[in-house]
Amino acid sequence: MTKNTLTALALVAGTLALSGCQNLSSPVVRFDRQVNYGDAKAVELVTNEFGSTDLQMIAEKMTGSLLETGIFQGRPTVTLAPVKNKTSEYIDTNNVMSSIQTALTKSGKVRFVRSINQMQQGVDELQRQNQSGLYKQGTTAKIGQMTAAKYQLEGELTSIVKQNNTTKDVYYKFTLQLFDVEEGTVEWQDEKEIRKTSKR
């Protein structure tokens, strides 16, 4: 083998080794169209409208603030009220409450009871068990035994939008209040502010 052949072989091997080092193939079946699973927790900066990162940041801040205060001593019962959307966008604000409810339930510090939106399904099931005549006596859930909520969580989302030729600035404010149902007092309140600015 000549010296030139050896050098050429070494170069080819080197290129292959380096390319192998940089680009490892993944175990996927993929066609020409590029579809990828992404990080659901990544910062989403596609537009400055309300997005997944805003929802996650609001839920984290509110959950953290509620847990930090220690208001949930003795695992009290809590119910959710619908969140008022006072922005100009269509936003599924109940999604924010759903995330807060999930995080608080997983913390083990609180027990949630059916909200107004979830009540009809509960009533339907109770009626089915007690009035259909299909179930063994003693196995049915009794009517009139639901636990009422000590607290109610109420929220609202507002926004201020400012725009000129080159810049759009959106300011969101999410306010969450915890009411004592019996006394009607606000026992806890916090807010999360978000500013998003985009330039053309």
Place this chain on the structure above:
Amino acid sequence: MRTRIALAAPALLCAALVAATAARAQLHDPATPPAVASKVALRGEANSIAVREMRIVRKNDILVVQADMANMGRTDRTVFYRFKWLDNAGNQVGDGESWKQMRVLGLGQQTVKSVAPTNAAVDLRLEMNVEPR
């Protein structure tokens, strides 16, 4: 023999590159105290962002952390960060926080805060990377 060396050289170069990248993976700013640096998982270079102080307290049975991020340079920086909570076995508690983006002005300082999702969290890591722009 010479052929073997010639073929092995690129592989060694590749290994050296990987090792060098790994060694450079955590380059904390000198203003980050070593005790704080042990709680920070920095991806890439710090680009003048130092975590000057980290305060961890247990409030109502839940860990709460605050960290001061200081920009030691005059150029504004964008930091991406999130806290990762760990239980006493070192496993992650909960699903993990969302990533947050934060602008730290030149020579400025920002405080970031997080609350553990449950009382099972006993330790934490601050995951972060700093954009050079």
